[in-house]
Amino acid sequence: MNGTVGYGLVLGGLAFATFGALVGLVSGLRRSDAGFPWVLRAVWGFAACMVGSNLVMVHALVTHDFSVRYVAQVGSRATPLVYTIVSLWSALEGSILFWGLIMGGYIAVFAYIHRREHARYMQLALGTMLAVGVFFAFLIAGPANPWGAVSPVPADGPGPNPLLQNHILMVIHPPMLYLGYVGMTVPFGVAVAGLLRGEIGEAWMAPLRRWTLVAWLFLSIGIILGAWWAYAVLGWGGYWAWDPVENASFLPWLTATAFMHSTMVQERKRMLKLWTLSLALASFVLTILGTFMTRSGIFNSVHSFTQSDIGPTFLVFLGFLLVLCVGLLAVRGPLLVPEGQLASPLSREASILVNNLVFVAITFTVLLGTLYPLISEAVRGVRVSVGEPYFNKMAVPGGIAVLFLMGVGPVLPWGKPDPATLRRQFIIPSVVGLVVTAACFAVGLRGVYPLMTFGLAGFVTVITVRELLAPVRVRMSERKEGFVAALTTSALKAQRRFGGYVVHLGIVLIIVAVAASSAYVKHTSGTLKKGQVIELGGYQMKYLGLVSGEEPHRTYVAARIEVTSPGGKVSELKPRLNYYERSTDPIGTPGVRETPAEDLYVSLMAFSEQAGTASINIWVFPLVGWIWWSIPLLVLGTLIALWPRRKTAVAMAGAPTVGASPLTGGDAERGAA
C-alpha cells in the first residue's frame, strides 16, 4: 500500500514537473504570459507530490513496512525513532527522494514569493527549475526507485548505516547540505531565464543574489557541520581530508562565494555581467557534479553509499547541462554588454575582480585534484589518488590571498581612490597586523604561513570592525543616538554591507582556526596498562580501565581516561567503540575535552580484556572549536543581509521602476560609509 501510493506520487510529481517545464519554457520563449497560471499550478502540484511521497516514506519507515524495498534496506525495529526518521536520507534512494522534497519546497517558495512579478521571466525561471525537477523525479521513479516491492516481506531489517546513527549531527548535517545543494537550482533557473531572455534587469539580479545567498548559507553550514561530524564521529583525528566528497561540497561554495562578490560589481558598475552569470551557472553545475560524485559510488569514500546505476543517468544530465550552459553563454552573452570600465587597479571593483580570480583558481585546482584519479584511471588505467599535500599546497596560499583581500577590499573605494586617504586608512590595521604577528612569534609560534595568517587576521578584523562601527559612531555623535539604536539603524540602512562584514568576521574565525589547528596540532598514541599515564601537550592521561554498557540500538566498550589538564583540573574522558547488532565492525566515538583555546581529543583504537590494555590515539588541536562556532556569525550576517525591507519589496513588485531601489540603497550605503 505504502509502496503504491508513494510511487504514484512520484509519478505524479514527474508529470507535473514535465508539464510545467514544457509550458513555462515554451510560453516564456514565445513571449506570452498565457502559460504562467498553469506553470504555477504545476509547481504546486510538483511540490505537493514530493511532500506527499516523502511523508509516505516516513510513515512506511516509522511503521516498519518492510514490504517497501527502501525500508527493508535501512529500517530496523531496534533503531530509535529519531534515527528511523533520519534514515530517510541514510542511503542512496531515500536521499534522492528527500532531495525531491527539498527541490519541491524551494521551487514552491520561490514561486510563491515572486508570483506577482514579470510573468515572462517567471515562466522561464520556473520552467528551468521544473526541468531540473523532471530529472530528479525521473531518478526517483527509475534508477533510484525506493518504492520497489519486497517479497517475501522480511520480519526485520538491518537498520541504517551505523556511522549515520552514531551522532546527532547526522540528523542536521545532510539536510543542511541538501538545502545548500538544491538551493542552487533557484539561482540557476533565474540565471537561465535571464540568458534566454537576453537581458538581466536590475530587478532580476536581486532574486538571483538573494537566492544564491540562501543556498550559500545552507551550504556553508552543511560543510562546517560535515567537518564537525567527521571530527566528532570518525575518530581519525581531523575534520577535513580533501576527500572527493568534501571537495564536492566545497567547489560550489567557492563559485557561489565568488558570485556574491562579483554581483556587487555588476550592481554598482554594470560590469562583469556575463562573468557573474557564468558563476551562477557554474555553482549549479558543480552541485550536480558533486551529487554525481557522492551518489554514483565512483569514488571510494565514507560517503559513497554503494555502487549504483544512477551514475550514467547523472553523466548524461551533466553533459547536457554543460552544453546548455556553454551554449547559452555563447549565444546570449554578447547581449550583456558591460557599461562601465575599470577606473583604477586600486578600486573596490578591482579588488573584487582579483577576489574572483583567486576563488576561480582555487576551484580549478581543487577540481583538478578531485577529478585527476578518474581521468588517470579512465585514460591510462592507473589507479591513483591525489594526496592531501597537493591540496594543502594549492589551497593554503589561496586562503591567505582571500584573507588579504578581505582586508584590502573594504577599504578601497568604488571608482578612483585618493592615495593619501588610502594610506591613512591602512596605517592602523597594518600596524595591528604586524603586532599580532610579532606577538605570535614572541610566544614561540613558528611557520611562515600560520604567522602570516594570524597577522592578516588581525589586519582584517581591525578593518572589518572599523567599517562596521564607523557609521554607528557617526550616528552616535551627530544624532545623539544610543549605541544599540545607532547599531540597529546603521545595520538596517546598509543591510547587505553590514551582513557581509559580519560574515567576513566568521570566515576570519574559520581561517585562523584551520591554520592553528593544522599547524600546531600535537599527536601521540600508546597502548596503556591500567593505571599507566601518558602525556601530551601538558595533559596527563591516566588509563583507569574499561567499561561497557548497553543502549537501545547498540552496545559499547569505553576506556576510562582520567585527564589532568595543564591547569590541574581533573576530568574523565570515555572514548568508546560502539557495536551495532547488525554490523560486525565497531564504530568509534572519540572523547573530546573542549575548551575555547584547544581540544584534547582521545580516540580508542583497540582494547584487550585479557591483557587489560587500551590502545589510544591522542591529539591536541588548538582553536579547532572556532570552526564550528563561526556558524552563528555566518547565520547572523546572512540574516541581516537577507532581512526583507519593505521598500525593496514594494519596488520590486512594481517592475519597471525598480532601478530606484538599489540606487537609494546604494546612496544610503555610501552615506553610511
Place this chain on the structure above:
Amino acid sequence: MSPVARNRLIALGALLVAGAGLGFVAFGNIGENLVYYWSPSEMLGQGDKAYSATIRLGGVVEAGSIQWNAEHTTLQFRVADDVKEGAPSVLVRATETPPQMFRDKIGVVVEGTYDKSGVFSSNRLMVNHSNEYRAPKEGEDPRQWQETLSDATAMGAK
C-alpha cells in the same frame, strides 16, 4: 585599436599567462603528490618504479603473519593479494597500534613506501570497513565480545 579593446587584449593575455602558470604549478604538484593504489602483486610487478612512490597497498592480512609488540608499538604483518594460501604477499612494518578489528584475513589498506629490502613501511593503517552491512555469518556470534568484556568490567570494578 581603441583603448578599450587594447585593455581587453592585455587583460586577456594576462589571464592566459596566469591560467597557464596555475595549470603548470597544479599539474606539477599533482605529479609529486600522487598516491598509487596497488595490490601486492601489482606493486611487485612495478620493479624500480615502486621504490620512490607513495603507495596505498590494499589486500588481506596473511593468516598467522601478525607480530604485535605493544610495549614498543611495533607491528609487523604480511599483506597478500587474497586469502588463498601462497598468494603473493609483502612484508609490512608499522609503528602504530592496530585498530580493534585488525586480525588475520581481514581486508586492509596501508599507506607508505616500499624499499629495496622488500619491506613496506606504513604510516597509516586502515581496516576495510565493509561498506555494506551484512548479518553475521553462521558460527559468528556478534555478542561474543560482550561476554569476554563483562569479565573485563568485573575486573575493572573496584
